[in-house]
Amino acid sequence: MRFLEQKAAVGAAIVLLAAASEARHTHNRPVQLETLERRHGHGHSHNKVHSSRADHKDEPALEKRDICSFPLTAGLVAVTPGSENxxxxxSPDQACVAGKFCPYACPPGQLMGQWDADATSYEYPASMNGGLKCDSGGIIKKPFPxxxxxxxxxxxxxAENECSQAVAYCQTVLPGNEAMLxxxxxxxxxxxxxxxxxxxxxxxxxxxYYINPPGVSTEDACVWGDGSKPIGNWSPYVAGANTDASGETFVKIAWNPIYTGESTFQNDLPKFGVKITCQGGGCxxxxxxxxxxxxxVNGVxxxxxxSGAGGGNFxxxxxxxxxxxxxxxxxxxxxGGGGGGGDETPEPSSSPDPTPT
Structure with missing residues (x-):
């Protein structure tokens, strides 16, 4: 796994890519932003999602009482509710079964607040253990009650959308299978x-996040794709963000290395663009x-x-x-198709903050 660290020097950002252990022990500032194209080294790629049907096809048949139901009244966002999940x-073909942790999606602006308390570092298979624990009898338990x-x-x-149609952002599930669901x-x-x-x-x-072309619904975009269309994990752009202990936030936009390197549309220019702007100055x-x-294609x-992992520029x-x-x-x-980069943008239209669930 590789990480992205940014430091300010002479008024300009300096981007450093380093291994996690090197970043933690060599640099003065903590690790800031992981690269979007991460590899565990245990078979994860854009063609395969962790815990797909192939990973558990030989498991014995489970009784109905060993499957945990999704908590419909907890204020969560259901992902492909008509499928086995x-x-x-x-993954749509994966049930939440006894003995497993089952991740879930939260409303926009909110983060999953439950995961395996014993999974404290980004290592497989512990990195899969997000969400609630499914116990025998179909009983779900909060790791942090x-x-x-x-x-x-x-x-x-x-996310500000100046396109003429809606834009779907699909966030990856981590801890979880890291699919953009x-x-x-x-x-x-x-x-x-x-x-x-x-x-x-x-x-x-x-x-x-994977940023999809305008006009694609979240139902079509936020599922693992097959490469026949430039959507989902094959969408042209990706983004990432986190806030460090000092309160600084690091925001990244990038070309999706799968789009630029392995797709049938790698030479096709998208009909929309993406840029970062700053409210209040100082960025x-x-x-x-x-x-x-x-x-x-691949220009920034x-x-x-x-250039990041997989060759996607950012x-x-x-x-x-x-x-x-x-x-x-x-x-x-x-x-809205300018080159971007102004220091000031209007404040977003206000809407009530969602209540944590």
Missing amino acids: RGWAM NKPYCYKGTGSVY IPTLVGAGKTVELAVPDTEYWASTAAH NGLPCSIDPSEVK TSGNSA CVVTVPKGSKANIETFDVGGS
Whole structure:
């Protein structure tokens, strides 16, 4: 596993890629933002999700009482509820069975607040143990009984959609199988808070999102795809964010290395772009933009762009404590299709904060 660390130097962001152990012991600042294309070294790739049917096809048949039902009244977001997972943030062909931890999706802006208390580092198979514990008899238990199912993130990053159609953001499930199953739909002209973790989140990991083309529903986008369309895990862009102990937030946008390197549409320019803008000023790393009307596939407009795992190019912006950043999507050639990078953007339209569940 590789991590991304950013430091400020002479008014510019310096991006360093390092192994987790090296980052923890060599640099003065803690690890900030993991790379979006992570490999465990145990068979995880874009063609295979952890715990797919192939991983458990030889398990004995389970009685109905050994399957845990999704908690419909807990304020959670059901993922493919008509499939075998029955709403849990798991592969559609995987049931929540006795002896397993079962992750779940939270409303936009909120993070999963339950996971295996013994899983304290990003190592397989413990990294799969997110959510609630399913015990025999179909009884679900909270690992942390006094904590909510979901809680609000740091509130430092928003998704702003200047496209003419809605845009689906699909967050990966971690701890869990790391498939992009957690949906956030941003309507045309709307701004929605994204869930951004701080160091209290599981193993101090970051949030990761796949950004789909305008007009694709979350039902179609936030499922593991087969590469026939540039959506889901094959979408052109990815993003990530986390907040460190000092209150600084690190926001990353990148080309999806699967789109640029292994897909049948690797030479096709997307019809929308993405950029990071800053509310309140003080952000470091602007401009940070991917505008297909100005760059080719895998091109990034930034003074500090770099290439990540799998060859996907990216840029990172540091957001000071108290400020906020927008990840803005825009139609190429439209009024929102500029190169990005201004220090000021309007405050997002306010909406009531969701109540932690």
